[in-house]
Structure formats: C-alpha cells, structure tokens
Amino acid sequence: MSWTPNAHAGLMEQAMTRKILKMAATPGLISLAGGMPAPESFPVDEIKAAVDRVLTDHSATALQYGVSDGYQPLREWVSADLAAKGADYPPDQILITNGSQQAISLASGILLEDGAKLAIETPTYLAAISTFRPSGCTFVDMPCDEDGPIPAELRRVRDARFAYIIPTFQNPAGRMISAQRRQAISETAHELGLPLFEDNPYGELYYDGEPPAPLASFDPENTIYGGSFSKVLSPGMRIGYVALPKKIYGDFLNLKSAVDVHTANLIQLIVYEVVKDGFLTTHLDKVRARYKVHRDAMDAALKKYMPADAVWETPAGGMFFWVTLPEGTDTGALLDTAVKAGVAFVPGEAFYAVDPPKNSLRLSFVTVSPEQIDAGVKILAELLR
Ligand SMILES: Cc1ncc(COP(=O)(O)O)c(C=O)c1O
Numbered sequence: 001m002s003w004t005p006n007a008h009a010g011l012m013e014q015a016m017t018r019k020i021l022k023m024a025a026t027p028g029l030i031s032l033a034g035g036m037p038a039p040e041s042f043p044v045d046e047i048k049a050a051v052d053r054v055l056t057d058h059s060a061t062a063l064q065y066g067v068s069d070g071y072q073p074l075r076e077w078v079s080a081d082l083a084a085k086g087a088d089y090p091p092d093q094i095l096i097t098n099g100s101q102q103a104i105s106l107a108s109g110i111l112l113e114d115g116a117k118l119a120i121e122t123p124t125y126l127a128a129i130s131t132f133r134p135s136g137c138t139f140v141d142m143p144c145d146e147d148g149p150i151p152a153e154l155r156r157v158r159d160a161r162f163a164y165i166i167p168t169f170q171n172p173a174g175r176m177i178s179a180q181r182r183q184a185i186s187e188t189a190h191e192l193g194l195p196l197f198e199d200n201p202y203g204e205l206y207y208d209g210e211p212p213a214p215l216a217s218f219d220p221e222n223t224i225y226g227g228s229f230s231k232v233l234s235p236g237m238r239i240g241y242v243a244l245p246k247k248i249y250g251d252f253l254n255l256k257s258a259v260d261v262h263t264a265n266l267i268q269l270i271v272y273e274v275v276k277d278g279f280l281t282t283h284l285d286k287v288r289a290r291y292k293v294h295r296d297a298m299d300a301a302l303k304k305y306m307p308a309d310a311v312w313e314t315p316a317g318g319m320f321f322w323v324t325l326p327e328g329t330d331t332g333a334l335l336d337t338a339v340k341a342g343v344a345f346v347p348g349e350a351f352y353a354v355d356p357p358k359n360s361l362r363l364s365f366v367t368v369s370p371e372q373i374d375a376g377v378k379i380l381a382e383l384l385r
Helices: 012-024 044-057 072-084 099-111 126-135 151-157 179-192 246-260 265-275 279-305 331-341 370-384
Strands: 094-098 117-120 138-141 162-165 196-199 223-228 239-243 320-324 360-364
Touching: 012 126, 044 265, 072 094, 072 223, 072 239, 072 265, 094 099, 094 246, 099 126, 099 162, 099 196, 099 223, 099 239, 099 246, 117 126, 117 151, 151 179, 179 196, 239 265, 265 279, 279 320, 279 370, 331 370
Parallel strands: 117 138, 117 162, 162 196, 196 223
Antiparallel strands: 094 239, 223 239, 320 360
C-alpha cells in the first residue's frame, strides 16, 4: 500500500505560483513577478477601527459559526455594488467565498469532470488552470484577437461546459475587452448555450477611465461572476464572492458548505464594517493614483531599455505588462539568470494549459517602487540583449 495521488495531481502551475511568492519575499530581489497589492495601500487604521467595532458590537456573530451563504449584510452590499455596475444578482444569489480563488474552485467542482471541455483564453490566469486541472477537464483555447475572444469563433467551443474569461485588465495579458465585444460574446454565448464565467478581481484598478460594464451585465442567468476584496482592500483577508445564476446557486452552496462550512465570520464582518459607508470610493482613488504612477514608470522603462523587437500594449488598468519577444527566445530558461542578476518575472509559458509558447513574460508593476521598476527593467533588458 502506498500513497496514490489522482492522475491529475501533478500541478505544474502551482509550483510556479509558490516560486513567485517565494521570489516576492526574497530580500534584495526586485520582484516584478507577484501580482500583489502594494502594502502601502493597505488601510491599516480603518481595519483596526473596524476590528474594534466588530468585537465590541458584534462579537456573538463574529466569533460563532455562521451560514454557508455568507454574512447577509455583506451579500447585500455586494449585490448593490454589482447592480451599480449594471450586473443584476439579488443578494440570495451571492455566495461569499474564501477569496475569488474559491469561486474558481467551486465552479470546477460543480461544472467539470473527467473529459469535460473547458474553454479558456490564451494566455490565462495560471492558478485558474491549476485549479481546473484536477477535475480531469480538457482545456480548449478560445481563438482571441487583441480585443479578446472572437465571438464568431465561439462556435468551435460550443460543447464546453463553460468559458472562463477575464474581461477586465486580464491576468496576465493586461487586456481589456471593449463594450461592443462584451455584448457580442455574451449574445453569441447565449445563442450557443455556452455558459460564461467572468473573473473580475482587477476591474476597480483602472488608470485611464472606468472600464465598460461587466460581461455579466448582459446575461446574468448565463454568467457566473467572480469578484474579490483582495486587490481593493487586502488579499490576506481572503474575502471574495461569486454571483450565480439562480439555477446553480444551490449546487455551489452545497459544495461550499461541504468544503469549509463557511468563510470566516470575523473577517467577513470586518470587511463589511470597512466598506459599508462608502470607504472604498476615496480609498480606491488613492490606490489608482499610486498604481498609475507605477504603470507609467514601467511603460517608460520598457520604452527606454527593451530591445526594439520586444512588443507590449500599455495596460489601462490592473497590475501587469505582457511582453512578447521574438520567436526563439526562451524566457523560462532566462529566469534563474535573471534572479541571480537581481530581478524576477514570470515566464509567459506558465499561463498556458497546453503547448505554451516560450517567448513572452509577465511583469507586475504595483508592488515595487518606480525606481526599482526602472532598475529591474534595465537589468532584464540587458539580459535579453
Ligand atoms: C484573474 C484572477 N482571478 C482570481 C484571483 C484570486 O484572487 P483572490 O483569491 O485573492 O480573490 C487572482 C489573483 O491573483 C487573479 O489574478
């Protein structure tokens, strides 16, 4: 008798995620790898005050078991916030999760199984790939252009269980799908009977004007919407949510309660206490102003140092630049040398489920200072030459 992991348990991408987190914590290394909020953006005083109020006024609820759906006032807040963005999900279709990562995991558990097809963008979020993979699903690529998945091509993936899409400031490509394209994707998916999963942790981090309404605004009954407080408040609190079509809410709720009973009440109450009176409005203005400076610093550094054959689009929000280098470049092979030289990035190959090209890389601009961004991009560009 010996331990026998299931056939899909070789989670390559998770090894990369752990490496990214480790690199981010290495002293002296300029890490352009992790997608972590700047610690200076954490509203420590507001959270401290909220902890105090929650424990003074609501300790019986905060410290007790709760319902698997989540803390009702927080569900109502999320529902109202989504409605303000144009996506209609009543509070009883909102499930509070342990980060939006858990929304992905629940979708995998409920909707995927061995051999089921899952449509993804290429590239896509690496920790989603590794969350979906243990289901034994087959990944199928949605043909994309610079504006995201091509509606007419969705026919090719019509037999997928759902299409996983990050329409706003995509991780890793930084891409934002236009309003017209969102509508066309949503309408075509409806016609084809192809359900959608919109993952949107970055939508509030816009630097050149507000993004279009969510994909979910067009057809909420055909769209699962995953959201998060990680990038707007604190990822360590691990509070996310999933807004669900009525039909499948019960299935998600059952799996959520089987997995972890419910998300920590104490933290849900603290998040609610922080956000309930509109704190995020002023807070996010400050966060956006800070990150915009970082975004511009990275754009300037790339222009200043990168070889002429490197290609990138300046992202209008989010945390990432996606840089494509000439065919034949192997960014994976370059990583260890780069780390020794003092800079870390994520090789683009980590963001593909099958047949990864090797000539791209992802650079994050939010956690390190503009000076470090300049220094890091300079080192990287010298290695690429
Ligand atoms: C596209 C995307 N989805 C989901 C997540 C998960 O975020 P969290 O679980 O912290 O809400 C991330 C985190 O980086 C992400 O980039």
